[in-house]
Amino acid sequence: MARGASDMPAGVRPLTVGDPVVIGRYLLLGRLGTGGMGVVYLAEHPQGGLVALKTPHAVHLNDATLRARFAEEVAFSRRLVPFCTAAVVEDGTDRDRPYLVTEYIPGPALSQVVLDRGPLTPDLAYGVALGVAAALVAVHEAGLVHRDLKPGNVLLSPKGPHVIDFGIARDVDTAGALTQAGQVMGSPGWVAPERLTGGPALPSSDVFAWGCLVAFTATGHHPFGGGEPDVLTRRILFEAPRIDGVPALLRPAVAAALAKEPADRPKAADLLRALLAAGGVAEPWDLRRAVEDVLAKTWTPVPHTGGHERLAEEMERSGPRRRRAQSGA
Template sequence: MRPEPLRPSDPVRLGEYELVGRLGEGGMGTVFLATSPAGTQVAVKVVRADLAPDDEFRRRFRSEVARARQVPPFCTAEVLDADPDADHPYLVVEYVDGPTLQQVVDDKGPLTAANLHSVAIGVATALTAIHGAGVIHRDLKPRNVLLAPGTPKVIDFGIARAIEGAHTANTSPEFMMGTVAYMAPERFGDDEVPVTAAADVFAWGGIVTYAGTGHTPFGGDSAPSTAGRILTSQPDLSGLSGPLRDLVAAALSKDPADRPSARELLDRLVASNSRPAVSALEGQPDLRAAANQAQSVTGLMPHPAPAEPTVVVSAIPGMAEPVTDDVEDKRRWFLPVSIAALVLAVIAGTMMIVFGRPGQSPVASPGPGPSEPVAEVSSAPPAGPLLLADDLDKPRLWLAKTEPDGRSSCAFTDGELHVRIDAKPLYKCRGPQDQLPEDLGIEVGVRLLSDNACAAIWFHFKLPNGGHLVRVCRDNIFVGAHQSTNVSVSRTLPLDQPIEVGAEPTRIGLRVDGETVTVTRDGVPLGDAPLGAAEISGSRVLLGVFLDRDAPEAGAAEVAFDRIEVRGPSAR
C-alpha cells in the first residue's frame, strides 16, 4: 500500500513514533505510516478527534487494546504499542506492505483456486489465534485482509467494539454497505442476543465467497436489502465448488450454533486432499507454519451442547458458543423488526451500539455484620464453559493503575496482581467489560499481604446499582452486597484455618446459581449464602482490596491475586 504525503494539519510525531505518510482513513480515524525508534516501519492508527474527549471510549479502547496484544501473530498484524491516554489516542501495529483483498478482487477479479485456498486458510488461522485469546473481531471484511508476502494478514481485530460504541453519524453508505455484507444474522437483532466468535466465522464465509466469485453471498443493492437477504435468504455460492463450498455453506448458517468454530475451519482446510488446498500449503511454507502453530497453541475443543448458554466469546480456543432457548426464541421474532430498524439506521447515517458505563463507586466501609450460622452446604452446580481466564501476571484483562496521590494502586508484581490502599476503605482494579451471565462460577487465587486487608471480589457489578461482594479476610469470608456507600452482609462464613498473611495463595471459588452463591476454599465447600438485593442487575466481575476495620493494624492494606477463571452455567 503506497502512502500519501502528510497533510499540513497532520501531526509529525506521536510519542516515540515519527510519522512519514498517510495510509488511509476509516471508522476509527487516520492510519499513518511511521518509523519506530528502532528504525522499523509501523502503522499508527490515530483516533478521530470527536472520540478523543469521550472517557468511555478511552476506557473501552484501553481494555480492547490490552486484549488485542495477547493475540499471537499467526496471520495477524501484531499489535505493538498503544497510548489510550494521549491527547490523540493511538494504536501501533505491524506495518504490512501489501494490498487489501478488496483491492485485489476489485482490480483483478476473483482469485485462482490455489490463491483462494491460501486466503481461506490464512483468515481461518488468524481467527483461530484471535478467538483463542478471547477476542472477537466484529468487523472482518475484505478490507481488513492484507495480502502480504508469505501469508495473508488480518488487521483491525479487538478494537471494533470500541468503535461500534461511538457515534458514527458521519459513516458513509459505502462503509456501511461494506460492513453489512459480512455481518451475521444475529447482529441485526435484539441487543440482548450476544455477539460471539460465530459472527466472525460467518464473516469468513462471506470473505471466501467474495474472494472466489467477486460477489458477496447475499448481494443486495443497498444495506437494507443486503440485511434482508442475510436474515431470510440462502447464500448465493455460485462460483464455488467442492469441499470449500460445503465449508462456506456451513459457516454461513443462520444459527450460530450450526457454524463450525474457527479451529474447525482450519482443521478441515489443512486436512483437505483437494489439489488447491495442497498447492496452497506446499507453495507457501510460511502459511503452513502459521497454520500449524495456531493448531498447536490453541488445541481443539468441540462445540458444547445447544442448551448451554453464553454471553461472551469463550476463552476456550476456537469455541463459538450457542445461545440459550430464551435467546433462540427472541431470534425467531426479531427478523422483520431488524430489517426495519436497519433501514432507519441507514437513513440516519448511524449504526450505534449502546454500552453501559461502568466505573468506580465512592463508598465508605461499615464493618461486617454479625456472624450467622452457616447454612447446610448444597453441592454447587458443576462448572460450565470457560468464559474468561487471566493469569494476572501482567496487564491483560485486568490492568495496572496508580492514583495520582500514589496511595492506591493495582500493580503486577512477581507474577501476581497486587492491590494496595492507604487511608481508603477499598480499591477496585480495572477489569474486563464482558457481559457475563447471572449464573456463573469464579475461581481466583488470593493472598493477604497485611493483617488489615481483605481480598474483595465483586460480581453482578454495575453502576449506579453496585453489585454483590465477597470479602476474604483472615478469619472469615463475608458475603453480601455493595451499593453506593452501603455494604451489607447476608452471611458470614468462619474459616476453620485462618488465612495466614504472606502464605501461599488459597483458591477461592464462588458458584452463583439463582439466588444463592456457594463459596469454596481450595475446592472444599464452606457454605451457601443468599444473594438478595434484587435491584442489583449488573454483570461485571471486579477484584480489589477492602480494609478490615476489625484488625488492630493500621496503615496500608494490601492483597494479591493470581489466575482467575470465570465460567458460565453448566448444562442442566
C-alpha cells in the same frame, strides 16, 4: 532517516494539514488509512524499519466513549498471539494522545484486489480462506470476537493474508457496554443473522463473516448479492447464499460457515483443520506451523494497485461502522 516520496511503499498517502509529524518516538511518514474514529499512519521506528501507528482523530481526544473504545482496542490487540494478524510493538500516550504501534503489513486490501482484478484464483482463494481462518483461531483463543471481518480488513502481504482492525472487537464474555442500545456494530453485508435480529456477537458470528468473505474472494460477488443495506439484510436472514461459483475445495466449509443458526456453524479451529485436511495436511500437531508451511508453498504475492489509498477514501466516506438492529423482515 526520513524517506522521500519515491521511497514510500505503494499505497501510502501523504500527510495532510493538521497531521502530527511525530507521535511518541515515531516519525510519521504518511497515511495508511483513516476511519470515523482514527487514523493509521506509516511510521519509522527509531531503531529502523517501518511500523503502523494508530491514533484517534484529534477531534475525538476529549470524547470519553471513543477514548474508552480505543483503550479497549489496545488491550484486545495485546491479548492476541499473532497468527495471520499484526503483532503489537507498543502503545503509549503522547501529550494526551493515545496511540497503538503494530507491525506494518505491506500489501493491498483484499477488497481492492477483487475490485481491480476480479476474483482470486483458486489457489489464492484457498490461501485467503486458510489465513483468515487462522487469524480467527487466534482471535477466539484470546476470548475475543472481531465483529468487523470483511475484505477491507484483510491485507494480502507477500507472505499471506493478515486480518487487521480490532477497533470494534469485544470480549466474548462482556456485553457491548460501549455500543448504544438498538445498534449493531459492523459493516452491512458482513454481519451474521443473529446480530441483525438483536442477538450478541459470538465467535460463530465471525465464522459467518468468514464464509461471506471467502465466497466474495473466490467469485468476486457477495454470496447474498448487493443493494441497499435493508435488502441485503433480508437476504441474509431469509435466503440461501449463492455459492455455486466457489471452488469445490472450499464450498463445503463456506456452506457450513453460512448456516443461519450459530450453533450449526463450525468453530474457527475446526474450519482451519478442515481446510488443512482438504489441502493434504491431515491431523497437524501444530496448527500455526502447518499454516505457515502451506502458505510458504502455495502463496503468491499479489501486486499492489494502490489499495490503501482507495480503502482510505472508502473509510472516510463510510464513517463509524454501525447500523440499527433489524427486527426481522
